[in-house]
Amino acid sequence: MRIYLSGWKDNTSMPKGLVYEGVLEEPMEYSGGSAAQSSLLHCFDELLGIKHEETSGEFLARMRNYMPPAHKQLIQDISLQPSLKGFVQQQASERLNQAFQRCVKKLLAFRSYHIKVVSRYITVPAARARQLRKQSRESEQEMISRAPTALEERGTGGSGIMSFLKTVRNQTKYTLLPETGKKELHHS
Template sequence: MASAETDQTEALFSLKSYHVSEELGFILPDPLVQLPPYYQPWMDIALRIPELAQSHELRSRINKMPLLSSNFLQKHKELRLAHLALSMMTMGYVWEEGEKDTVEILPRSLAVPYWEVSQRLGLPPIITHADAVLANWKRKDPDGPFNMENLELLVSLPGGESARGFFLVTLLVELAGVPAVKNIPTVINGVRCGDTEAVARGLEIISRSIEDMTDALKLMQVHVDPSVFYGIMRIYLSGWKDNPCMPKGLVYEGVQTAPMRYSGGSAAQSSLLHCFDELLGVKHEPKSASFLIYMRDYMPPLHKKLINDISLQPSLRSFVQQQDRKDLNNVFDLCVKKLLALRSYHINVVSRFITVPAARARQLRDQNHNSDGEMISRAPTALEERGTGGSSIMSFLKTVRDQTKDTLLPEAMGSL
């Protein structure tokens, strides 16, 4: 009898094997702030990216950088900090002169260790959400709270306080999602065991957590200036796949002679929403689905595996429908509605930070405006209709939102 119970315990769905922290979810707990002394040439440049880019010295500094072996990076957190530093340097190197003067080759001293570190982590050699957000923070006061006042970036891109605000607000959105992630196993195991009370309890916590994510996202309008985001920061998050500025891609010197193409940083690389979609059974239309699945290649491998493993579990939505209990139906629909509200608010944010500034930039160009003082007019024209990840951003986000709405149970659809 004991062995049967042990087998059942082992079969329970758990987050333990997916690099998910009990306190911080997908966020890397206590990232290192410094690499071993051998790698000081990297950190000396990485910590000065904004000022070196502004003075147009970043490329020349990186061109003079020594080729260092990545073999002395042993621990996971060392690799994550190295990937963050090399990612930020790469984005700065490629985009220092804007869309008009991009490079075709990433120099060997940056490209080779970057490729090696990327291979060891299972991440692509370009900036990702896992770098810029999940592994890019420290507390000013180690014993203080996890909030905007007590958080600082480890490595930044040009954009000053708006760059700090953009990455740290995104981090707080991730933090707000932790209770939801922690309760995914509760819901899955409840479905498996037929425990409707556990399912309802888990879904209630998940719905509150998603609402808290939306509230955290609202801090963007407090901490990020749309003209700075659009005119300065956004290009540094752009990739070299589906980007007219770099149609061939980028050659990683010393890695391979043919150019490689990678998408830039994107909110679609956050594992949170992918987990919710798989749990709730959100079915995306083929084009959106293929982009979202492709974005999973930009996540830490164990986070990607978690999403896939959630997708293999028994259908929560079918379970709820089979139970035919009003309270269970209501809490399932509440979760979907909170996810819908989060996606609707995200569209609002994208409109404020991309669509409106893009229209202003087009207007200035059409008027041949002397726009030296207009920051947004210096933004890349190639990104006006696209996300940094390469998607046609507004149509993509609206389609994803509409597919989320279709996940509501039939009786709830009529009330929207």
């Protein structure tokens, strides 16, 4: 099961990829399953105008090749529309600014919470497993699962999962509008 999660691209244990016998003689390289292949967050990013940093952006863009073609097309179509953020800023409406800010802040909150989940279920167990392997005798080492460490080391375009997720979260933050602190005036 683990191999389907880690995939056979950027995987040090399968550096050349995998030969699909009877299909092609050349080995193929494909990433494992990832929630980054889900189209929803890509749609939000394009709609809100979140610009990803180069390395994490490349990984996320590559993940679009694992989506149904119509989903990938929809994301592309959204990205080609005029900028929503630009429109919001042109209107100079405090209510509209606040609505845009709320959307970005919700996405930011999701990404921050997700980092905590990944830390709890991958980073912390991986560190614990590494520590146990260091302390144990050779015979016991085999018994200690390598699963969390393998998940932690999986390929996200060359960066570790935590730095990848934090970069993606920070780029989301940079999309927030500058806070004006002004309140909209209501005339009765």
